[in-house]
Amino acid sequence: xxxxxxxxxxxxxxxxxxxxxxxxxxxxxxxxxxxxxxxxxxxxxxxxxxxxxxxxxxxxxxxxxxxxxxxxxxxxxxxxxxxxxxxxxxxxxxxxxxxxxxxxxxxxxxxxxxxxxxxxxxxxxxxxxxxxxxxxxxxxxxxxxxxxxxxxxxxxxxx
Numbered sequence: 001x002x003x004x005x006x007x008x009x010x011x012x013x014x015x016x017x018x019x020x021x022x023x024x025x026x027x028x029x030x031x032x033x034x035x036x037x038x039x040x041x042x043x044x045x046x047x048x049x050x051x052x053x054x055x056x057x058x059x060x061x062x063x064x065x066x067x068x069x070x071x072x073x074x075x076x077x078x079x080x081x082x083x084x085x086x087x088x089x090x091x092x093x094x095x096x097x098x099x100x101x102x103x104x105x106x107x108x109x110x111x112x113x114x115x116x117x118x119x120x121x122x123x124x125x126x127x128x129x130x131x132x133x134x135x136x137x138x139x140x141x142x143x144x145x146x147x148x149x150x151x152x153x154x155x156x157x158x159x
Contacts, residue, residue: 068133
């Protein structure tokens, strides 16, 4: 299997000119996995291009947590809740966080908070999963961030 990487945003459609403009921005995702065999806190960081619009955050507990409780937050600083407040993820299945108005505003354009070695600005999206209690023997959580890149060349100003 091959892989292609290029700079975006990726725009697709059949007519990029008015009056029947129908071009949209491709939706992108990144995921990170937390695996627990004991109580504790783990921090995983995803880096997405700056000024992205976060469309959704999903928490998929693919192995239920045994012997403890689990919660996750998502922000752009360690232990931050800029994008998602503490959400319980102990039992198996998919959980979608409930967003506040402030979080939805923050999700409209991620900040430039990381300068990459190649000079490209990025935004950190930090997920923190904490498992409490005793006797934790299993637990696996996948956090997925779905987003679109900002298009500073868009004629409509939309992403």
